[in-house]
Amino acid sequence: MRKSPPAKRNKALATLAVIGDEIAEAARYWFSTLKPRKPPPLSEFMTDHARSDDGARIRPFPFQSDMADAFTDPQTEQVSCRKSSRIGYSTILQCFVAWRIRWSPARTLFYQPTIDDAEKFSRDDLDPVLQWDIVRQVAEFKPRHPDNQIRAKRYKGGWIQIKGANSPKEFRRVTADDVLLEECDGYPWATKEEGDPARLAFKRNLTSPRRFSAAGSTPKVKGFSRIDALFEQGSQEYRYVPCPHCGHMQYLVFGDGTGAGIRWEPKKNPTRVWYQCQQGCEIDEAEKAWMDENGEWRAHNPAAFPRHRSFHIWAAYSQHPGAAWGEIVREFLEVRHDPNLLRTWVNQVLGEAWQEKGEAPEWQRLYDRREKAMALGTVPSWPCILIGSIDVQRGAGARLELDVWAFGSDRKRALVDHIEVDGAVANQETWKQLDRHLAREWPTQDGRRFRLARAAIDSGDGTNTMSVYAWARRHPGFAMAIKGRHAVGVGQAIAGPTWQDLTIAGRKIKKGVRLWTVGTSMLKLELYGALNLEKPVDGDPYPDGYVFLPDGTSDEWIKQLVAEQLVQKNLRNGRSRAEWEQTRPRNEALDNAIYARAVSIALGVDGWGEKKWRAAAGIERKRRKIPPPDEQSELTDVETATVGTKAKAAQSKKPPRRANPFTSRRR
Numbered sequence: 001m002r003k004s005p006p007a008k009r010n011k012a013l014a015t016l017a018v019i020g021d022e023i024a025e026a027a028r029y030w031f032s033t034l035k036p037r038k039p040p041p042l043s044e045f046m047t048d049h050a051r052s053d054d055g056a057r058i059r060p061f062p063f064q065s066d067m068a069d070a071f072t073d074p075q076t077e078q079v080s081c082r083k084s085s086r087i088g089y090s091t092i093l094q095c096f097v098a099w100r101i102r103w104s105p106a107r108t109l110f111y112q113p114t115i116d117d118a119e120k121f122s123r124d125d126l127d128p129v130l131q132w133d134i135v136r137q138v139a140e141f142k143p144r145h146p147d148n149q150i151r152a153k154r155y156k157g158g159w160i161q162i163k164g165a166n167s168p169k170e171f172r173r174v175t176a177d178d179v180l181l182e183e184c185d186g187y188p189w190a191t192k193e194e195g196d197p198a199r200l201a202f203k204r205n206l207t208s209p210r211r212f213s214a215a216g217s218t219p220k221v222k223g224f225s226r227i228d229a230l231f232e233q234g235s236q237e238y239r240y241v242p243c244p245h246c247g248h249m250q251y252l253v254f255g256d257g258t259g260a261g262i263r264w265e266p267k268k269n270p271t272r273v274w275y276q277c278q279q280g281c282e283i284d285e286a287e288k289a290w291m292d293e294n295g296e297w298r299a300h301n302p303a304a305f306p307r308h309r310s311f312h313i314w315a316a317y318s319q320h321p322g323a324a325w326g327e328i329v330r331e332f333l334e335v336r337h338d339p340n341l342l343r344t345w346v347n348q349v350l351g352e353a354w355q356e357k358g359e360a361p362e363w364q365r366l367y368d369r370r371e372k373a374m375a376l377g378t379v380p381s382w383p384c385i386l387i388g389s390i391d392v393q394r395g396a397g398a399r400l401e402l403d404v405w406a407f408g409s410d411r412k413r414a415l416v417d418h419i420e421v422d423g424a425v426a427n428q429e430t431w432k433q434l435d436r437h438l439a440r441e442w443p444t445q446d447g448r449r450f451r452l453a454r455a456a457i458d459s460g461d462g463t464n465t466m467s468v469y470a471w472a473r474r475h476p477g478f479a480m481a482i483k484g485r486h487a488v489g490v491g492q493a494i495a496g497p498t499w500q501d502l503t504i505a506g507r508k509i510k511k512g513v514r515l516w517t518v519g520t521s522m523l524k525l526e527l528y529g530a531l532n533l534e535k536p537v538d539g540d541p542y543p544d545g546y547v548f549l550p551d552g553t554s555d556e557w558i559k560q561l562v563a564e565q566l567v568q569k570n571l572r573n574g575r576s577r578a579e580w581e582q583t584r585p586r587n588e589a590l591d592n593a594i595y596a597r598a599v600s601i602a603l604g605v606d607g608w609g610e611k612k613w614r615a616a617a618g619i620e621r622k623r624r625k626i627p628p629p630d631e632q633s634e635l636t637d638v639e640t641a642t643v644g645t646k647a648k649a650a651q652s653k654k655p656p657r658r659a660n661p662f663t664s665r666r667r
């Protein structure tokens with residue numbers, strides 16, 4: 001950035017001044033237009049040029065000013081904002097776009113959670129900005145012009161593209177200077193082939209010499225929140241404000257009614273709401289503007305400052321009437337007894353990730369609400385894919401347990417079948433029986449037939465691992481050997497695969513089979529959250545993520561599905577760690593449910609659009625043979641995912657050497 005103009009120009013101005021006032025005035029104006037001006041910091045630009053939807057001026061609140069300036073500070077490469085709603089973050093982004101166009105054209109890439117969100121953002125948030133006076137002075141965005149498409153805008157020296165994080169295609173073939181993530185905790189989880197969407201997005205500007213990255217989101221689940229992780233990496237700035245009575249600097253918290261925080265009385269229908277200072281003073285809401293005015297951001301991780309600035313901000317600081325302390329309390333009292341609503345409130349109002357308790361849902365409630373219209377052994381009527389999951393039991397009562405799950409759009413899932421294959425794991429006949437079940441077709445109520453797209457098998461138990469590997473090796477591209485781990489990474493449910501050596505009949509085979517690692521904790525929390533969703537009444541639609549259990553599901557199976565809970569274990573160093581604890585002797589249904597879900601994530605089903613679901617549901621009628629046993633294949637795209645296995649083919653003696661149908665079908 002250039003600094004103030006050179007001194008000799010000032011000298012010239014001074015000389016001219018003696019010639020005459022009028023000429024001097026003209027000359028001063030002339031020079032002022034020539035003078036290379038320094039771009040203003042974003043907060044100043046906001047004050048001068050930002051307009052709300054009705055054309056009114058927007059004055060940034062003090063807490064917003066510093067956040068905004070981080071976007072245009074040349075020393076700052078990255079900004080992460082963990083936030084509640086109603087704090088004006090999108091206004092900052094809007095102003096940043098206008099500032100770019102006016103002062104510093106660049107290739108700017110936005111990522112919204114979905115392509116639909118991207119279009120909505122473009123229409124509602126971006127298009128109005130492009131009509132601000134300050135933008136129109138330098139760029140014209142004509143309606144229906146090729147340079148002004150919904151998700152791609154071009155102007156002199158730069159462009160803006162808005163993408164959806166729900167499609168892998170959105171991360172390809174584009175290089176940008178700015179990468180701006182919106183609501184990144186709402187992105188789909190990482191798939192095995194594509195990786196984490198947030199990480200992929202940030203790769204888009206790695207080669208830019210002037211790269212700038214930013215992410216803003218309300219956080220979702222503790223331990224799996226991307227914005228939480230980004231906040232931790234950054235400077236971790238909190239807004240400290242002075243108490244108007246004692247001057248003590250502190251950042252605002254909701255509190256638990258004992259120490260500092262928002263307080264109210266009476267407890268049920270409060271008529272008085274105030275903020276309790278850390279030193280005990282009672283602060284009236286009318287002081288809020290003054291407090292912010294005299295506040296400052298303080299970094300808890302100054303090592304990252306100013307390179308990566310991260311901010312935590314929540315509704316209590318906002319001066320919008322909808323975020324008044326009394327309003328925050330009123331909403332809390334409404335939702336406090338409903339875990340689902342409370343969770344949303346914690347995310348949206350406090351701007352904090354929800355600490356999932358991991359309490360096991362009640363099995364009786366799930367048993368009583370089984371779907372009368374669905375029967376065990378039948379595929380749901382909605383478009384879906386089937387994924388099998390196999391648990392290996394040894395010792396007395398040795399058997400394989402196969403659960404078949406259907407996955408559909410909006411993260412809904414249904415149990416389709418539960419099959420037990422008795423027999424010792426060491427016995428080949430046990431595995432042949434399993435193959436016969438896996439090769440089956442499952443009917444829908446209207447007579448269509450479905451086969452399994454994939455089958456996951458738990459290889460975790462060391463004793464059986466070689467048998468499991470050997471079986472998985474015979475079904476490349478169809479069977480996925482899986483090992484569970486508490487967690488594999490932020491926002492990631494399944495990782496790998498890694499090559500594993502195996503021994504068959506005394507012969508060691510190097511890198512003979514692939515092994516996927518599944519982050520079980522995250523998926524258990526997701527399942528329990530889904531099981532806690534209320535079943536709709538009076539024909540209302542089922543909520544997203546609903547788990548359908550058909551009529552005929554046994555009580556034993558349901559008990560197994562909820563057989564663990566998350567407990568806090570105290571460690572010696574005074575900290576505590578969350579651990580899953582088994583509350584019943586058997587938990588195979590839970591493990592199987594988690595592994596099937598992990599496979600669905602690996603296939604990327606969370607990002608599928610309607611068209612892809614229909615294609616997936618239509619393709620299963622075609623039959624294809626299982627690939628030759630000695631070929632290993634990658635997981636490929638959807639179409640290959642909906643083909644089943646044929647046990648007979650797997651046993652054929654000398655398979656012809658040919659391309660694997662699971663991979664070669666790609667065109």
Ligand SMILES: [Zn+2]
Nearest residue numbers: 243246277281
């Ligand atoms: Zn005080």
